[in-house]
Amino acid sequence: MMPRLLSLLTGAAIIAAPLSVTLAQDAPKPAPKAATADTVQPKGLPVDGIAAVVGDQVVLVSEVLAAVNSARSAGAKVASAQDLVKLEQEILQQLVEAELLVQKAKELKVEANEAELQRSIDDNEKQIRSQFKTEAEFKAALKEAGFGTVDEWRKLQNDQLKRRNLQQEVVSKLKRDGKMTAINVTEAEINEAFESNRTKLPRKEARIGLRQVVLATKPSEESKKxxxxxxxxxxxxxxxxxxxxxxxxxxxxMDGTKELGGDLGWNRRGRMVPEFDRMMFALNPGIISPVIETSFGYHIIRVDRVQPAEVKARHILIRPKLDTADERRAKALADSIATVWRAGGSFDSLSVKFHDSAGDEDKTIPEYPRSQLPEPYRNALEGKKLGDIIDPFPMPDPSAGVNKYIIAQVTFLDDAGEYTLKEVRERLRSQLSEERSMRRLIDTLKKQTYVSVRYDPSKQTVTP
Structure with missing residues (x-):
């Protein structure tokens, strides 16, 4: 398995720890993929018994074997019986340590972040289902994995995601309370970590940085009237x-809340554009606002409920209609902005005056994988050099039904290739420090909690 310190570079790190994949092994397990060509066949799941006792909870052998099979399905290589034993030992340790964190969360009365948890549940199910062409294929894979129904599988996914969320929340609390402090890492240790793992580092993607003015297509005065x-x-x-x-x-x-009767749900300050935000938080429940104008159009707002720092509101939105003439006018303005910029015009001044603040696009993108850019960006940036101000290009604006126009300058370029120590030094420093801090926490929890490991993968025995 890839060492834990590399997970930060691959984007997989959740909590830095020397636990290999402390949280990952407690994450939801996808339905099995097609059998791999590993030399050693995975163990079945019928065998059961107590693999370890942690406090007043047990870790079952079947849980260990399920996590092992899941890890192999996700890419863990097992070419020999010794490899399989090592993987089982690592995962058993990870499950024990995950349970220690969950029990600490319960002791401190840490609650799962319900909003984040629900997002994780929804994203996880969507990602797993996307691996199958049809619902029938998905259900067949669940049956093969030992699940009787989709609801049974979903409950397991939800339970495991909640455990992972609890681990994240308790570590965050301990950091906030000063119970987990950073541990210094020397340059020699960073160099050693890099040299030990450089052949296992993923190749870096080609990346590009931009600063941009995103110009929204505006309606005519007649349309606004x-x-x-x-x-x-x-x-x-x-x-x-x-x-x-x-x-x-x-x-x-005229927006996505139409079918919900304009329901915007609960919102805190700063979630909406300023004009809307000010009116929404000024209203008393049941009072209907006067008409207000924002960059989206014209609104009428009604607040239904209020609680500390949040309001639950509805609105009616009427957008001025946009057409091809408006789009042509926006393109002409975008061309003139590019001309002024190339002639030495201030980006800051141009962005303040013209950038679409109501959209989600940032003015500055320090660096971003080229392969993940939307296609219009990739096409427009092809062959461009550092410092180039590219010709304005259209970008679909689904909410308005027309195009926006992007005027951008290349501020950073980095080709694909191998990472250098300079590029990853600070990330390695942070990761090594986090790992040692986490290891110290886990060692402390082990001293405070009864832990008895009873399953020996090398002997395939369970101690009574």
Missing amino acids: KARAKIDSLRADLDKHPEDFENIAKKES
Whole structure:
């Protein structure tokens, strides 16, 4: 298995630790893939017994074997019986240490971050299901893995993700409370770690950095007048029948909340554009706002509920219509911005005046994998050199139904190849320090908790 310190470089690190994959082994296990060509066949799961006792909880042999098979499915190489024994020993240790962290979380009354947990659950299921062409294939794989129903599999996934979330939350709490402090790492130790693992490091991707002005296509004044007249009419209707807010939103609103009657859910300050945010937090529950204008269009807002630092609101949005003439006007403006920029115009001034602050695009992207750029970016940047200001190019704006225009300058270029020590030194320093801090925590928890390991993979025996 790849040493834990390399996980940061591959983006897999969750909590830096010398536990190889302390949390990864407690993560949800995907349905099995096709059999690999490993020399040693995986062990089946029927064998059971107590592999270890941790406090008042047990780790079963079947859990160890399931995690081993999952690790092999994910790419762990097992070419001999000795390799299999080593993998089982590592995973048994990881499961014990994961349980120590979960028990510490319970002791400190640490709760799972429910919002983050639900996102992880949804993303995990989506990612796993995407590996199968049909629902029938997915269910067949679940059956082969020993699951009776999709709900049974989903419950296991959710339980394991909750355990992983608890581990993350308890480590975060211990850091906040000063119970886990950084440990110094010497240059010699960093050099040694790099030399020991350089052949196992992944090759770095080609990367590029940009600064950009994202220019939104704006409606004409005539279109804005028509949209304003429309929402003023709706506001007048609400004066007469305020109870019709949800029905009007379902019929007239022009965004993704339409089917929900304009429901925006719970929101904290700063989530919405400033004009919307100010009005939403100024309203009392049940009061309907006057019409306000934002970069998205015209809104009417109603706050349904309030709690500390959050409000639950609905809105009706009417967007001015955009057409090809508006797009042509935006393209002409983008061309003029590029001309001014190339002539020495200030990026800061241009971005303040023209960048679409309502969008999700950053003004500055220090570095980013070229292969992960959207296709319009990849095409426009092909063959460009450091410092080049590229010709404006269109980027679809799904919310508006037209294109935005991107004016960008290349600020960083790095070809694909092997990592150098200089490139990874600080990441290795941080990772080694985190690993040692985590190891100290785990060793302390082992001293405070009853731990008895009863399964010996080398002998395939379970001690009573």
